[in-house]
Amino acid sequence: MLVRLLREHLRPYRFAVVAVVVLQLVQTLATLYLPSLNARIIDDGVTQGDVDEILRLGGVMLAVSLLQVVCAIVAVYYGAGAAMGFGRDVRSRLFATVQRFSAREMGQFGAPTLITRTTNDVQQVQMVVLMTFTFVIMAPIMLIGGVVMALREDVVLSGILVVAVPVLGILIGFVVSRMIPYFRVMQKRIDAINRVMREQITGIRVVRAFVRERRETERFDEANDALYDTSLRTGQLMALMFPAVMLVMNLTSTAVIWFGGHRVADGAMLIGQLTAFLSYIAYILMAVMMSTMMFVLFPRAIVSAGRIGEVLDTEPSVVPPVAPIPLPEDPVARGRLELRDVEFGYPGAEKAVLQHVDLVAEPGQTTAIIGSTGSGKTTLLHLIPRLYDATDGQVLIGGVDVRDVEPAQLWAQIGFVPQKPYLFSGTVRSNLLYGDVDADDDALWHALEVAQARAFVERMDGGLDAAIAQGGTNVSGGQRQRLAIARALVRRPRLYLFDDSFSALDYTTDAALRAALVPETRDAAVLVVAQRVATIRQADVIVVLEDGEVVGRGTHAELLATNETYQEIVYSQLSAQEAA
Known part of the structure; x- marks a missing residue:
C-alpha cells in the first residue's frame, strides 16, 4: 500500500523527484571524490613538499565541496516541497473519500480513527517521503560507491567489509521485525486516546452532571498508559538499534586502523590511501546508518499506509447513479x-x-x-x-x-x-x-x-x-x-x-x-x-x-x-x- 500511495500521489511531483535524484547523485559522487583528492594531497603534495600541487588540489577540493553544498540545498528544497505536497494531496483525498461515505461507512470506521488516519497516519507516511528524499536516495549510492572506492584503494583491507556489513544487516533486520507489530498496536492505541478524548469533550456536561470525572480520568489514564507501554517497548528497540550500529562501526574502524597500519608499515599501502580508505569505510557505515534510520520509520509508515488504504479502498454503499434521471421541471x-x-x-442484522x-x-x-x-x-x-x-x-x-x-x-x-x-x-x-x-x-x-x-x-x-x-x-x-x-x-x-x-x-x-x-x-x-x-x-x-x-x-x-x-x-x- 505504501508503494501504491507513493506512485499515485508523487506523480504530480515528477520533476521534483527527478531533480532530487540527480542532485543527490551529484552530491554523493562529489562526497566520494573528496577522500581521493585528500589522499593525493598527502601522498603527492605533503610527502614530496610540492606546495603548488597542494594548492591546486586544495582548490579542487573547495570547488567540489561548494558543488556538494549547493546540490544539498537545492535537493532539500525540492524534496521538502514534494513531501509536503504529497501529504497535502493524501489528506485531501482522504477527506474527499470520507465526504462520500454514507452513515454506514461512518459507523464502520468511527470518527476518532478517521481523524487519526487523516492526521497522524498521513504524517507518518509524509515523514518517510521526506526522509527518502533526504537519505534513502543517497544511501545506496553512497554504499555502492564507497565499496567501489574502498576496493580501488586496497582490495585486501576491503575484506573487513565482508564481515561488518552482514552483521549490521542482521542486527537491523532483527530489530525491525520486532518493531512492526508494535507500530500496528501503537496506531490503534492512538485511535483509542482520540476516542476517549472526543467522548469526554463532547459529553463533558453529562460527565459533570453524574459526577464521573474520576471515572473518565481513569479511562483516559488506561488508554494513555496503554499507548505509553507500547511506545516504551518501541523506544527500547530503537534505543537498542543505534548503540549496536555504532558498536559495529567503531569496531570496523578500529580493525581498519589496526590492519591498515601493518600494511603501511610493510609498504603495501600509502598513508594517504589508508586515510582515504578510512573515509570510505565511514561513508559505507554512514550509508548503513541512514538506512537504519529509515528502517525505524518504514515499519510505522507501512502500518499507517495500510490504514490509509483501508479508507481509500472502501467503496461507499451509497453511490451516484451512472445515468442520472432529472427530476420533473414542475x-x-x-x-x-x-x-x-x-x-x-443493517448489515448482519437478523431482522x-x-x-x-x-x-x-x-x-x-x-x-x-x-x-x-x-x-x-x-x-x-x-x-x-x-x-x-x-x-x-x-x-x-x-x-x-x-x-x-x-x-x-x-x-x-x-x-x-x-x-x-x-x-x-x-x-x-x-x-x-x-x-x-x-x-x-x-x-x-x-x-x-x-x-x-x-x-x-x-x-x-x-x-x-x-x-x-x-x-x-x-x-x-x-x-x-x-x-x-x-x-x-x-x-x-x-x-x-x-x-x-x-x-x-x-x-x-x-x-x-x-x-x-x-x-x-x-x-x-x-x-x-x-x-x-x-x-x-x-x-x-x-x-x-x-x-x-x-x-x-x-x-x-x-x-x-x-x-x-x-x-x-x-x-x-x-x-x-x-x-x-
Whole structure:
C-alpha cells in the first residue's frame, strides 16, 4: 500500500523527484571524490613538499565541496516541497473519500480513527517521503560507491567489509521485525486516546452532571498508559538499534586502523590511501546508518499506509447513479414523496428495521410519523436524502427513484433538520448560509423569525455575525434546534424533513413555530418525525410505526378512535380530555 500511495500521489511531483535524484547523485559522487583528492594531497603534495600541487588540489577540493553544498540545498528544497505536497494531496483525498461515505461507512470506521488516519497516519507516511528524499536516495549510492572506492584503494583491507556489513544487516533486520507489530498496536492505541478524548469533550456536561470525572480520568489514564507501554517497548528497540550500529562501526574502524597500519608499515599501502580508505569505510557505515534510520520509520509508515488504504479502498454503499434521471421541471411535482414497499436492514442484522413501508407525502400537506422508540422513524427519514439506501422497495421524489437522481439535485430539493442539530464554528450568518449561499440579510432574518429565533439572535453580540462555537455549544439546545430549522428554511426546499426537531422547545414556542411554518411550507411537502403528540396532532396525515411496520394511517381523530397503538402513545402523554 505504501508503494501504491507513493506512485499515485508523487506523480504530480515528477520533476521534483527527478531533480532530487540527480542532485543527490551529484552530491554523493562529489562526497566520494573528496577522500581521493585528500589522499593525493598527502601522498603527492605533503610527502614530496610540492606546495603548488597542494594548492591546486586544495582548490579542487573547495570547488567540489561548494558543488556538494549547493546540490544539498537545492535537493532539500525540492524534496521538502514534494513531501509536503504529497501529504497535502493524501489528506485531501482522504477527506474527499470520507465526504462520500454514507452513515454506514461512518459507523464502520468511527470518527476518532478517521481523524487519526487523516492526521497522524498521513504524517507518518509524509515523514518517510521526506526522509527518502533526504537519505534513502543517497544511501545506496553512497554504499555502492564507497565499496567501489574502498576496493580501488586496497582490495585486501576491503575484506573487513565482508564481515561488518552482514552483521549490521542482521542486527537491523532483527530489530525491525520486532518493531512492526508494535507500530500496528501503537496506531490503534492512538485511535483509542482520540476516542476517549472526543467522548469526554463532547459529553463533558453529562460527565459533570453524574459526577464521573474520576471515572473518565481513569479511562483516559488506561488508554494513555496503554499507548505509553507500547511506545516504551518501541523506544527500547530503537534505543537498542543505534548503540549496536555504532558498536559495529567503531569496531570496523578500529580493525581498519589496526590492519591498515601493518600494511603501511610493510609498504603495501600509502598513508594517504589508508586515510582515504578510512573515509570510505565511514561513508559505507554512514550509508548503513541512514538506512537504519529509515528502517525505524518504514515499519510505522507501512502500518499507517495500510490504514490509509483501508479508507481509500472502501467503496461507499451509497453511490451516484451512472445515468442520472432529472427530476420533473414542475416544482409542485418535485415536492411529492412516495415510499413503495420499502424495506431496510443493517448489515448482519437478523431482522429488517423497516418492512413493507408505504407512504405518500403531497406538497402542501404535513405528514407526521410517530411510534415508540426503536420503531424505525429516523431510519425511514434517512432513506429520503440517501444517508442510507433502501435494501428493497423504492423511495420516489417527483416520481423518480432517489437512487437515479444526481445527489446534488436531490439534496437541493430537501431541507433536513436532524434529530441532533449540528452547528459549525463560525457565525449565525455562516451557519444559515449553508442553506443558500446567495441569501441576503432580509432572507436570513425572515428565516430566523419563522423559526422563532430572531429575538435571541438580536440579543446576541453581533446579531447575524454573532460567534457560534463548534457544535453550537455556546447556545442552548432549543436555540440550536431553532437555528437548524432556520437554516433549512433559508434553502426554500420542496420537501422538509423534521426529525424530532421540536423536542427541545417549550410548548408555547413549539406551537408558535408550527403556526409560522404553515404559510412558509404551503407549496412544499412536510414530513415530521415526533415523539410528542401535541406537535403532530394537527398534521394532515399521521403514520403510526411499530417494529418497522406501518400499523396505522389517518388524522389524529381517526387514529384516536381506531388505532390501539396510537391510543397508547396519546394516553401516555395526554389525558382523555386533552387528547380529544
